Amino acid sequence: SLENKKEELDNTQERLRDLNTKREEMLEILTETDTFKKYKNFEIALINIEKDLERYKNKISEYVIIEDEISQLNNIKSNIEELKKKIRNQIDEQNQLYLEIRKSFSKYVEMIIDKPGLLSIGENRNGNVEFKSEIYNAENELTAEGDGYSYKKILCACFDLAIITNYSDKSFIKFIYHDGCLETLDPRKQKNYLDLIQNLCDKYNIQYILTLIESDLPVLEGKKYELSQRCNVAVELSDKDETSSLFGFKF
Numbered sequence: 207s208l209e210n211k212k213e214e215l216d217n218t219q220e221r222l223r224d225l226n227t228k229r230e231e232m233l234e235i236l237t238e239t240d241t242f243k244k245y246k247n248f249e250i251a252l253i254n255i256e257k258d259l260e261r262y263k264n265k266i267s268e269y270v271i272i273e274d275e276i277s278q279l280n281n282i283k284s285n286i287e288e289l290k291k292k293i294r295n296q297i298d299e300q301n302q303l304y305l306e307i308r309k310s311f312s313k314y315v316e317m318i319i320d321k322p323g324l325l326s327i328g329e330n331r332n333g334n335v336e337f338k339s340e341i342y343n344a345e346n347e348l349t350a351e352g353d354g355y356s357y358k359k360i361l362c363a364c365f366d367l368a369i370i371t372n373y374s375d376k377s378f379i380k381f382i383y384h385d386g387c388l389e390t391l392d393p394r395k396q397k398n399y400l401d402l403i404q405n406l407c408d409k410y411n412i413q414y415i416l417t418l419i420e421s422d423l424p425v426l427e428g429k430k431y432e433l434s435q436r437c438n439v440a441v442e443l444s445d446k447d448e449t450s451s452l453f454g455f456k457f
Contacts, residue, residue: 290333
């Protein structure tokens with residue numbers, strides 16, 4: 207009947223409305239932009255967290271390395287302090303060899319300039335060994351002569367000579383090279399210096415190399431000091447020709 211068909215239509219339309227509602231709900235879930243946005247934000251946040259985690263891991267690794275380096279540095283500092291103590295003890299002990307070097311130094315200085323020299327050893331602010339050389343007068347008073355250019359070179363030369371002569375019987379270098387040690391000295395001291403060198407070479411069998419200009423040779427009583435009579439002249443340099451050059455260089 208018509209009445210039944212109308213009721214069936216109404217039920218069908220109601221059913222269709224329900225299905226349309228469910229369809230819209232499902233489409234809304236599938237097309238929800240906020241859900242995708244949240245997912246994307248979480249993904250970006252996760253990437254940033256992973257980056258931070260990696261950075262913190264690197265910092266921890268660097269911290270471990272720094273800690274290790276600090277430990278090594280402390281060990282080095284401790285070793286340095288131990289060495290400083292050993293140096294300080296050796297300075298305080300002043301063994302026989304050091305005393306002999308001091309005696310030789312004083313004698314050599316006096317033989318050249320007629321005044322004794324004093325060699326002392328100490329410790330500088332860094333804990334290293336420091337040698338100090340000075341000149342005393344007849345009244346055993348410290349003078350300022352050792353600060354001058356000429357005498358300072360003499361003190362340095364005598365220090366070298368004192369060491370090499372006292373080590374001459376040991377496994378040590380057997381030669382010294384000095385340049386310009388006779389400059390500005392008076393003739394008598396120049397002669398004393400050259401005589402001392404020759405005597406030490408003969409006594410200790412060492413080789414001494416000295417470079418000087420001809421005008422530095424002492425002249426006493428009108429007579430020039432004859433080097434050829436006191437030592438072997440390796441080469442005489444001049445700018446006259448190639449035979450008077452050193453290693454092919456003219457002077």
